[in-house]
Amino acid sequence: MNEPLISIIIPVYNAEHTLKRAVESLKAQTYPNLEFIFVDDGSTDSSYDILAAYAKTDQRIKVLKQKNEGQNKARFTGLRASSGQYIGFMDNDDYANPQMYGRLMKAITKDDAQIAVCSYQQTMGAKIIKTFIQGKGLFKGDHKVSGTADISGTAFLEKMHNPTDGKAYFSAVLWDKLFDRKLILNAFEHFDYEVKLGEDVALCFETFLKAKRVAIINDPLYYWEMNPHSDSHSSAYLEKISYQKTYQYLKKVIRANNGSDAVLLQAKIFIMWSLLLFGYDILDYQKQLYPFNLTSPKKVVLYGANYLGKAIYQHYQSSKTYQIVGWVDKNAQAYGPEVKSLASLAKLDYDKILVCLFTPAYFEDIKADLQTLGVDLHKVIFIDTKALFSSQLDQIS
Structure with missing residues (x-):
């Protein structure tokens, strides 16, 4: 067997309902030289038993168990136990196309690359919600x-987000990529595990x-x-x-590797998105109703019930x-009783509608829907992206 060994590392925590699909998608990979390292990170359900049963039937599967230390420490445990010349990662509730790792390996060989990246689709059950095409951005549904x-x-880093329209063009996650072992191992060995926000992003920058x-x-x-109940969205995690x-860690990594000002801007963009989604109250000291550039007292309607x-x-x-x-x-029915349908706008007395979405691909459709309603x-008002990225971040808490 001449093909290089690829090690796929999967941290697992209480994934008994999605784990079988993930494992089966790995077993179905067409690339011939693979090992799958599952690291049970202190699960309290039947995840470990499911994995142990799989390991008895497939010699490519290795199962490790540790106390609960978090996703990236579990990944590092798996990485140290791996033997592959190239390393991939998967989350325990996701799955892969059978050709994924073969295609990534072929791309690395063809381009003499140290990293290969594929595009991905966001799913909810059997439904494709969004498609992210590397270099082209996010699209609705199948694309x-x-x-x-x-x-x-x-x-790659410099072009992740467009600072003019805020649109994402490249991803800073681990699970859609294949890495040269030395490169990714070095990043994990130097990583500050006290960093709890943007762990994937920090490792990707490095x-x-x-x-x-x-x-x-x-x-x-x-x-x-899609999993709205994941650790990254829980109040316990956010605390x-x-x-x-x-932010300071990203700046340190960028400076240590002679990164450009354009890369530093990408770090700033990431922190701003994170603050808007998970730490909005921190931004209130700069400007109220940020980032809509709305200053005078208004009666407002919020459009969008996501983060x-x-x-x-x-x-x-x-x-x-x-x-x-x-x-x-x-899609008001997908949220709580406070969220109403667009038709309810006809009964409301308001001065402004604030569109609480980041994806420019949706903006024209939103305008058309609202115009139809009169x-x-x-x-x-849509997000004021220019104001967003002019903010100072060194004093954030």
């Missing part, structure tokens, strides 16, 4: 773009800044299952994170400056 390209590691060549696959080969610690809409709604319910007179979403589009 097909075939082809490959290559880019330097620094250029790794990509050292990569001369990154191979890009446009085809979506990884399936990221542990420090935005300043992550940003939820954060603004919770923060301004008792505001004396602004009165939130409504909260609407096109809404004056002069009352609709």
Whole structure:
């Protein structure tokens, strides 16, 4: 067998309901030289038993067990136990196209790259919700773009987000990539495990800044299952994170690797998105109703009930400056009773509608929907991206 060994590392925590799908998608991989290292991170359900049963029937599967220490420490445990020349990662509730690792390996070989990256789709059960095409951004539903390209590691980081429109073009996660072992091992060995926000991002910055060549696959080969109950969204998790610690760590990594100002801007963009989604109250010291650039007292309606809409709604319910007179979403039935349908706008007295979404691909559809309902589009405000990225972050808590 001449193909290099690829080690896939999967941290596992209480995943008994999704684990079988993940394992079966790995077993179905067409690449012939693989090992799968599952690290049970202190699960309290039947996850370990499921994995142990699989290990008896497939010699490629190795199962490790440790006390609960978090996802990245579990990944590091698996990485140290691995033997592969190349390393991939998967989350325990996701799954992969059977050709994923073969395609990634082929791209690395063809482009003489240290990292290969594929596109991915966000799923909910059997439904494809969104498609992220590397280099092209996020699209609604199923979206097909075939082809490959290559880019330097620094250029990959510099182009992750467009600071003009805020649109994401490249991903800073671990699970859609294949890494040269030495490169990713070095990142994990130097990682500060006290960093609780953006662990994947920090590791990607460290790794990509050292990569001369990154191979890009446009085809979506990884399936990221939506899980609103994951640790990264829980209140217990959010209480542990420090935005300043992550920002300072990213700056340290960028400077140590001679990163450009454009890479530093990407670190700033990431922290700002994170604050908007999970630490909105911290931004209140800069400007109220940030980042909509709305200064005078207004009656406002929030459009969008995901993370940003939820954060603004919770923060301004008792505001004396602004009165939130409504909260609407096109899929209102998926949220709580506070969220109403778009049709409810006809009964509301408001000055402005704030669209609490980041994805520009949706903006024209939103305008069309609101116009159909008779809404004056002069009352609709989208995120002020230019103001967003001019903010100072060194004093954030």
